[in-house]
Each structure stands twice: as C-alpha cells, then as structure tokens.
Amino acid sequence: MQQAVPEPQSFRRVLSSMCTEPHPAAREAAVRFLATNPGDPGTYGAAAELEARAVDALGELAGLADPHGYVTSGGTEANIQAVRAARNRARDEWTSPPESPNVVAPESAHFSFAKAADVLGVDLLTVPTDGDGRADVDAVRAAVGDDTVAVVGVAGSTEYGRVDPIPDLAGVVEAAGESTPGGDRPLLHVDAAWGGFYLPFTDHEWCFEHAPVDTLTVDPHKLGQAPVPAGGLLARDRATLDALAVETPYLESTSQATLTGTRSGAGVAGTVAAFDELWPAGYREAYETATANASWLADALDDRGFDVVEPDLPLVAADVPESVFEALRKREWRISRTGRDELRVVCMPHVTRRMLREFVADVDDLR
Amino acid sequence: MQQAVPEPQSFRRVLSSMCTEPHPAAREAAVRFLATNPGDPGTYGAAAELEARAVDALGELAGLADPHGYVTSGGTEANIQAVRAARNRARDEWTSPPESPNVVAPESAHFSFAKAADVLGVDLLTVPTDGDGRADVDAVRAAVGDDTVAVVGVAGSTEYGRVDPIPDLAGVVEAAGESTPGGDRPLLHVDAAWGGFYLPFTDHEWCFEHAPVDTLTVDPHKLGQAPVPAGGLLARDRATLDALAVETPYLESTSQATLTGTRSGAGVAGTVAAFDELWPAGYREAYETATANASWLADALDDRGFDVVEPDLPLVAADVPESVFEALRKREWRISRTGRDELRVVCMPHVTRRMLREFVADVDDLR
Structure with missing residues (x-):
C-alpha cells in the first residue's frame, strides 16, 4: 500500500533555517500562481508582469532606481549568475580577457561561491576575514589580480550575520580598474541573500545606494517572507543581464537570461504579495x-x-x-x-x- | 495605491506550454509543503524523505531499479547538471582528460544545452537530424571525438515530439570508449523532460531499460502533472551524482549535488502525490x-x-x-x-x- 504524503515539519522548533513561514498574503498569492511560469512570458503574461513588479520592489529595497534582474530559484542561482555575468563580461569586453578568471571572496562567503567556481570554471580565491568575521579589505586588495573578474562582499553572512565594508570593497575594485590599460575592472557583487530584508533598517552601508555595487543577491524566500522558491538577482547595468542571455526558440520571447528555464510563478506572486503587505x-x-x-x-x-x-x-x-x-x-x-x-x-x-x-x-x- | 496581485491566466486557451494544470492531489500536497526546503534535510526531513520517494518513482518510470538523482527546478537544471557531471567525470577520471571538452547533440536538442555550454565552458557540437527530425546517428558518430564528454539523445523533442534512436546512440558511445586507451567514453544523456511521462505507453526505446543510458532528464512539472518547479535528474551511477557534490557547511548534511541551494518542497510533494495518484x-x-x-x-x-x-x-x-x-x-x-x-x-x-x-x-x- 502506498504511504500518503505526510505533513511537513512545523516551524515550532526550527532555529536553523534561513527560510520561514511565508506571510499569509504571500501564501495565498503563491497558491493561485502554482501553475504558472514567468520563464514563458508569451504564455504566462500575468506571472511575467508580476516579476517586473518584484524586481522593482527589490530595487527599492536595495537602493537601485532602475533595476535589472529577475526572480531566481534562490541565492545560489543568483550568486552563480552574478559570477557568470562577470566572467562573460570580462571574456567579451575586456581589452585583455583573463586566461584563468578568478573571483575573490572572503572566507565568510556562502558555499554557493564554491559551487559557482566549479560550475563556471573560475578559480575561487578565498581570503581571511578580520577578527570579527568581516572581509579583510587589505587581504582582498592583495588577492585581486589581472584575472579577477569579480569581488564578493557579504551583507549578512550565513554563519555570523556579518556585513562586509562594501564601500571599501568598491574602492578596491575601482583601484583595480585604474591600474589596467583598458580601465577594465572586476564587478562588485554583494551577497545579501539573507540580510537584505533586515539591512534597510540598520546603519550598515550595504547596497547600491551606498557604493558602486554592480550586482546584488537578495532573497524574498528568506526574510522577505515569500514562499520557496524566490531568490533575487539585481544588476545596475542592462549589459550585465545581457551577458547571461541565450536564444530561446519556441518561446514567444526571444532570449532568456536566467539559469533555469521553467520558473516558479508561485514564488514571484508570493514575493509581490509579501512586499505589498510588509514594505x-x-x-x-x-x-x-x-x-x-x-x-x-x-x-x-x-x-x-x-x-x-x-x-x-x-x-x-x-x-x-x-x-x-x-x-x-x-x-x-x-x-x-x-x-x-x-x-x-x-x-x-x-x-x-x-x-x-x-x-x-x-x-x-x-x- | 498598490495594484493587487492579479489572477493568473486560465489554461482554457493555452496550447503552447509544456506545463499544465497540476493534478488536484498534487496541488494539495504542494500547498502544504510551500514552506519547506529539501535542500536542507536536517531541518526539513519530511520534504527530504519525499524527495527520495520521488526519485524512486522517476526511476520506476524510466526503467532504473536503483536510481540516483534529485528533483531539480526543471529540465534546464537537469540538463546542465548532466553535462556538468560528464565534464567533471572526464576531467577527474579519464586517462587523458579533454583539453576542450565538448558535447554532441542533435539540432533538435533543447536550448538549455546551449545554456549549459555557456555556463560550463564546454563546446556544443550540434549535428543535423534526419528528414524526420530524429538524431542522425552517422552525424553523431562523425562528430564524437577524443574531447567529447557527453552525447545527448532527445526522447520527445520540444519542436516536433520526436524520439531519437537511443540504443543506436548508446552504440556510438560504446564504440568511442573502445577506441581510447583507457576505455574512457562519453556519457549518454537522454532528455525526456517532456516525453518521459508519455513514453512508457509507447513502443519507443528511450530509457535506462532499453540502453546503457547514463543520465536522464524527466520533468514531473510537465506531463507528470506536478506543480512548477519539479524537474528530475536521474543517474545510473552514484559516481555521476558525486561528481556534482560540493561541501556544505552550516547545513546538517555535508554535501550537496544540486545546482540550486534552497529548493522547492512543494514541487517534491506535488510530484509524489501526482505519481501516487496517476501511475x-x-x-x-x-x-x-x-x-x-x-x-x-x-x-x-x-x-x-x-x-x-x-x-x-x-x-x-x-x-x-x-x-x-x-x-x-x-x-x-x-x-x-x-x-x-x-x-x-x-x-x-x-x-x-x-x-x-x-x-x-x-x-x-x-x-
């Protein structure tokens, strides 16, 4: 005899997760959009329109007036895509494209950067944090070289909830650009997957309005109180998203900048509903x-x-x-x-x- | 004033999508599991146990008694991961690892293989189909070389619903192995993302029981009548999944073979519920x-x-x-x-x- 599908855990004793109970309004919207795919906007127009609202909402949160981006499956996809965009832009746009592209990240960075490195064929150069668990800016500066396509800052680290000095990391990236003939510089990526919905209420300098950040991860399905799966990738420049695009025959849209294909309209709708309710x-x-x-x-x-x-x-x-x-x-x-x-x-x-x-x-x- | 979250499209006039209305039982299970993450089995045990049942179910469908695999975000992730596993196994296990790894696929293959090629830094060698839209086996054979890490067969192509001659492609792969000193051969990957839930009721030879297929994509959120997101990656050998693993600190599990991190328990629960009901x-x-x-x-x-x-x-x-x-x-x-x-x-x-x-x-x- 088949077993029935059991009940999920209750959250009554969950102290380990960076996900949470979705807000009731988010849950309601997600349930209505369970059978939609914003990855196919020609068919699922309402989900695709909601995604544009979700990206605008995340931009508002992260200090970016005209955001480019999309709702990812989570922070891992967003981090992989940020590194991929940096790798591709360096490959296609730099005066001297890197032979062995690398990414410099503090040891506090999430393991998704190790995954990104394996997937994308880039080297991950991990540098120490200071005594308090924040990126050591001098160590980052020392690690950045001609083949560095991205520098990662963490805004709300997974282990200790630490926020790296993002403006200082922006300074490192800028200085790297000044030392190359073409002015080519690594992209600055901020991983605020968890912290992003708490940080606007702190004095931390963490986002697009505080520094020339290029890309940022912020996950509605963590502190945004949206249901899984709803991550977020934001980019300052359209060119960064374009560096991810592949052509899409047999969809009514002509290209796709996402890592996955079919995506969750439920996560998108839940994101918009939660933001409308809580922001x-x-x-x-x-x-x-x-x-x-x-x-x-x-x-x-x-x-x-x-x-x-x-x-x-x-x-x-x-x-x-x-x-x-x-x-x-x-x-x-x-x-x-x-x-x-x-x-x-x-x-x-x-x-x-x-x-x-x-x-x-x-x-x-x-x- | 904020706009409300609108209604999604109805499926009343949708003829373009490879997704569908989930089965009511799948929808019910998905709604209950909206706030779970099988990617964190230490916290979300019920979702992780359901995922094991989902993989067994997909194995039963695809003729694999002891399946390895997981529930992906969709066919694109499954295809990317199959190519990644093939690339990594060639890099780590072959007597002469390929300098410029490539994948051979018929032109009927889904555009996710072009995405996989960009993401993973492998070359995609696309070969013509025969007059009827099926992989031309001679063309595949001619394209396979020493750097070929995977051969792709399609079982239910996106454009015309065609099924490639999978046993013949297996023969090409086997012959390639016989011609190398170490016996190293490309992996054979079958993309049955759409076709997999129709093919068991046809005479087609498409899956693990018909040929020495290494990996296979089959998506519950297409013809499996599960809600989005629920794709499937199956592998014959444990080593193929292991080639995808990265270490995971701060989760109670110690490694993760998935491309994304946080994943949808809703898709997993919906898959099991639909399969229990419909298979x-x-x-x-x-x-x-x-x-x-x-x-x-x-x-x-x-x-x-x-x-x-x-x-x-x-x-x-x-x-x-x-x-x-x-x-x-x-x-x-x-x-x-x-x-x-x-x-x-x-x-x-x-x-x-x-x-x-x-x-x-x-x-x-x-x-």
Missing part, C-alpha cells in the same frame, strides 16, 4: 523583534557561561558542548553549527521569544 | 487522450490544406500563415512557433477536444 513597516517590525530576540538569547547563553559571538544582525552563535547540541536535536530542536562547531540560531520571523524561552529551558535541562 | 493508469489515460487529440487536430489542419508534420508523440506542428497565427494570438490563443515558423500545439492534459474544436473553428474564421 516597509512590517519588515521593520520583523527586524526589531528579531533583534530584541537575538539580544535576549545572546544574553541568556552568556549568563550560562557559554562563549557567545556578539550578534550584529539577528543571528546568534555560541560555543555549546557537542553533547548538549546533540541532546537538543533529540528533543526535535532544528539547530545547526558554524564551521567552528558553534551552535547557530537564526532569528527568523517565525522565531518567537516564547520559542527561545523553551529552548533555553531545554539547554538548562541538558547541560 | 500508471492515469498517465496512460492522459497519453491516450492526448494522442487521439493530436491525431484529430493534425487531420483537421491537413483537411484545411495546411502542411502538417505527422505527430509521433502528441505534439502537432503545421505550416499556418503568419497572419492567421497573429490573429489567433489576438483571440487569446497561447500558441508558439517552431524554428521554421510553424504553428506548434502541445497536447497537454489540460488540452481537451472541445478546446481544439474551438481553436479549429477560429482557424476557419481567420484564414
């Missing part, structure tokens, strides 16, 4: 609640004698013994670890103070 | 109905003096004047064109005889 007041409230929760949790863990990494954005890392970690997982807490084996708790919109109190009570019980 | 009787019925519809439409267009490409799988192409085509689009018919500017009608499960009668009545009215 900016709802997102600000989510940020403030999460910040207070992260601060509370960091204090609670510190009070208990654990080494806590001071949170900046609402993501808490703490050095909790392996035995406690495993015991917490046995109690169905969905938690994960940093590369240094610290406990890592991501304060997403579904993470309430009550959840965190229960969690800390379990920590007390188990340590 | 095999429901899919067979859909195939038989579509075949009868395609035959009826081909006859109707032929009766009216249009040149019709004899359908094999249920996809009808006919030489209809540009003016009629445009007038049909103005009446909201969602139709598309082949590379030779023929009208192309894909007989999907939502395409009923009544729709086709209305369509032909409009053709009569407009020609």
Whole structure:
C-alpha cells in the first residue's frame, strides 16, 4: 500500500533555517500562481508582469532606481549568475580577457561561491576575514589580480550575520580598474541573500545606494517572507543581464537570461504579495523583534557561561558542548553549527521569544 | 495605491506550454509543503524523505531499479547538471582528460544545452537530424571525438515530439570508449523532460531499460502533472551524482549535488502525490487522450490544406500563415512557433477536444 504524503515539519522548533513561514498574503498569492511560469512570458503574461513588479520592489529595497534582474530559484542561482555575468563580461569586453578568471571572496562567503567556481570554471580565491568575521579589505586588495573578474562582499553572512565594508570593497575594485590599460575592472557583487530584508533598517552601508555595487543577491524566500522558491538577482547595468542571455526558440520571447528555464510563478506572486503587505513597516517590525530576540538569547547563553559571538544582525552563535547540541536535536530542536562547531540560531520571523524561552529551558535541562 | 496581485491566466486557451494544470492531489500536497526546503534535510526531513520517494518513482518510470538523482527546478537544471557531471567525470577520471571538452547533440536538442555550454565552458557540437527530425546517428558518430564528454539523445523533442534512436546512440558511445586507451567514453544523456511521462505507453526505446543510458532528464512539472518547479535528474551511477557534490557547511548534511541551494518542497510533494495518484493508469489515460487529440487536430489542419508534420508523440506542428497565427494570438490563443515558423500545439492534459474544436473553428474564421 502506498504511504500518503505526510505533513511537513512545523516551524515550532526550527532555529536553523534561513527560510520561514511565508506571510499569509504571500501564501495565498503563491497558491493561485502554482501553475504558472514567468520563464514563458508569451504564455504566462500575468506571472511575467508580476516579476517586473518584484524586481522593482527589490530595487527599492536595495537602493537601485532602475533595476535589472529577475526572480531566481534562490541565492545560489543568483550568486552563480552574478559570477557568470562577470566572467562573460570580462571574456567579451575586456581589452585583455583573463586566461584563468578568478573571483575573490572572503572566507565568510556562502558555499554557493564554491559551487559557482566549479560550475563556471573560475578559480575561487578565498581570503581571511578580520577578527570579527568581516572581509579583510587589505587581504582582498592583495588577492585581486589581472584575472579577477569579480569581488564578493557579504551583507549578512550565513554563519555570523556579518556585513562586509562594501564601500571599501568598491574602492578596491575601482583601484583595480585604474591600474589596467583598458580601465577594465572586476564587478562588485554583494551577497545579501539573507540580510537584505533586515539591512534597510540598520546603519550598515550595504547596497547600491551606498557604493558602486554592480550586482546584488537578495532573497524574498528568506526574510522577505515569500514562499520557496524566490531568490533575487539585481544588476545596475542592462549589459550585465545581457551577458547571461541565450536564444530561446519556441518561446514567444526571444532570449532568456536566467539559469533555469521553467520558473516558479508561485514564488514571484508570493514575493509581490509579501512586499505589498510588509514594505516597509512590517519588515521593520520583523527586524526589531528579531533583534530584541537575538539580544535576549545572546544574553541568556552568556549568563550560562557559554562563549557567545556578539550578534550584529539577528543571528546568534555560541560555543555549546557537542553533547548538549546533540541532546537538543533529540528533543526535535532544528539547530545547526558554524564551521567552528558553534551552535547557530537564526532569528527568523517565525522565531518567537516564547520559542527561545523553551529552548533555553531545554539547554538548562541538558547541560 | 498598490495594484493587487492579479489572477493568473486560465489554461482554457493555452496550447503552447509544456506545463499544465497540476493534478488536484498534487496541488494539495504542494500547498502544504510551500514552506519547506529539501535542500536542507536536517531541518526539513519530511520534504527530504519525499524527495527520495520521488526519485524512486522517476526511476520506476524510466526503467532504473536503483536510481540516483534529485528533483531539480526543471529540465534546464537537469540538463546542465548532466553535462556538468560528464565534464567533471572526464576531467577527474579519464586517462587523458579533454583539453576542450565538448558535447554532441542533435539540432533538435533543447536550448538549455546551449545554456549549459555557456555556463560550463564546454563546446556544443550540434549535428543535423534526419528528414524526420530524429538524431542522425552517422552525424553523431562523425562528430564524437577524443574531447567529447557527453552525447545527448532527445526522447520527445520540444519542436516536433520526436524520439531519437537511443540504443543506436548508446552504440556510438560504446564504440568511442573502445577506441581510447583507457576505455574512457562519453556519457549518454537522454532528455525526456517532456516525453518521459508519455513514453512508457509507447513502443519507443528511450530509457535506462532499453540502453546503457547514463543520465536522464524527466520533468514531473510537465506531463507528470506536478506543480512548477519539479524537474528530475536521474543517474545510473552514484559516481555521476558525486561528481556534482560540493561541501556544505552550516547545513546538517555535508554535501550537496544540486545546482540550486534552497529548493522547492512543494514541487517534491506535488510530484509524489501526482505519481501516487496517476501511475500508471492515469498517465496512460492522459497519453491516450492526448494522442487521439493530436491525431484529430493534425487531420483537421491537413483537411484545411495546411502542411502538417505527422505527430509521433502528441505534439502537432503545421505550416499556418503568419497572419492567421497573429490573429489567433489576438483571440487569446497561447500558441508558439517552431524554428521554421510553424504553428506548434502541445497536447497537454489540460488540452481537451472541445478546446481544439474551438481553436479549429477560429482557424476557419481567420484564414
């Protein structure tokens, strides 16, 4: 006999994920658009029009008045595509195209850049972060060479929620351009996949309005409260998107700049619905609640004698013994670890103070 | 004032798409799994378990008892990943790794292979089809060289629904291996993205049980009646999936063989629900109905003096004047064109005889 399709996990004990419960309005819109494909605008016109609205919304969030881009399957696709655009532009436009193109990224960059490097055949040059987990600008400068097609800055790192000094990285990129005959320079890509919907409410300088950023990843299906799959790739210049285009016979449109072909209209519709509902007041409230929760949790863990990494954005890392970690997982807490084996708790919109109190009570019980 | 999120198109006049209305059971399962990510099995265990069931189901469909693979965002990702695996295996395993890897594909292959070539830095060698739109085996054989990492066969081509002679292509691949010192040979990839859920009910030899196929694309969100996004990549050998793996810190799993990161649990749950409901009787019925519809439409267009490409799988192409085509689009018919500017009608499960009668009545009215 066939098993039925089971229930999904509840978010009641999920502290590890950078995804969350979609906003009800986003869920409703997504359900209506489940059978649409913005990748085929000739057939699915409403989904394609919504995608244009989604890109405008993300541009508003990230300080870009006339954004180019699209709704990706997630941050990984957006990061791969940003590197691909940089590689292709260098190959096709530079006075001296690089023989072995490379990308310079801080060690805090998401593993999708390692994936991008393998997929695209570029070298990933990883440089150290400073003592606080932010890109070391001198190390980035030292690593950038004639074959560097892109420099990556992270705005809200996956492990510690750190924001790299984006204007300083822009300075590195600009200086690199001044030292070449053709003025060719690497593109500056910012990965704000997670942080992008919290950062507008902080003092961080992270986006297009703060520096000459070329491309940026920001994911509606993370803090944008849209359903999976909804990532975002934004580009300042049309030429960057054009560098990704391939011809598309048998679709009514003539070219496609996306990595995937058929795409999710549900994610697109959910993005627009969530943004309409939450920008900016709802997102600000989510940020403030999460910040207070992260601060509370960091204090609670510190009070208990654990080494806590001071949170900046609402993501808490703490050095909790392996035995406690495993015991917490046995109690169905969905938690994960940093590369240094610290406990890592991501304060997403579904993470309430009550959840965190229960969690800390379990920590007390188990340590 | 904000515009509301509009209604999506209805499928009432969609004749151009290879996607369709999801089965109600698939829709219901997808809605429940909207906020899950099988790419993070430590957190979203139910979605990850469903994905294993989905891969087994696709293996059953495609004649592979112990399938390796995953649910992709669609056929494009699956095709890119198949080529990437072939490229990586040649690079890492061949006695003489290719300097300039290439892929040999018939000109009927989907444009995602051109995308794969750009993304992955491999050359795409396109060879002619025979007079009937199937891969010309002699032309494929002539194109395969020492740097060929993959040969592509199409099982249900996008333009004409043609099925390449897969066992013959397997023979080409095998012969290529016999002529190299290390016995290294290209991988054989079959793109059955669209055809895969119709082909089990035909006499075609297209899948793992008919030939030593290495990888195969088959998309639940096309004829599988699952919601977007749900594609499928299957591989005969574990090593092929392993060639795609990158390490994944901060997830509880340790590596990831997918192209995207966060993935749609909705597509996965919808795939399992549709398969449970429809395999095999429901899919067979859909195939038989579509075949009868395609035959009826081909006859109707032929009766009216249009040149019709004899359908094999249920996809009808006919030489209809540009003016009629445009007038049909103005009446909201969602139709598309082949590379030779023929009208192309894909007989999907939502395409009923009544729709086709209305369509032909409009053709009569407009020609």
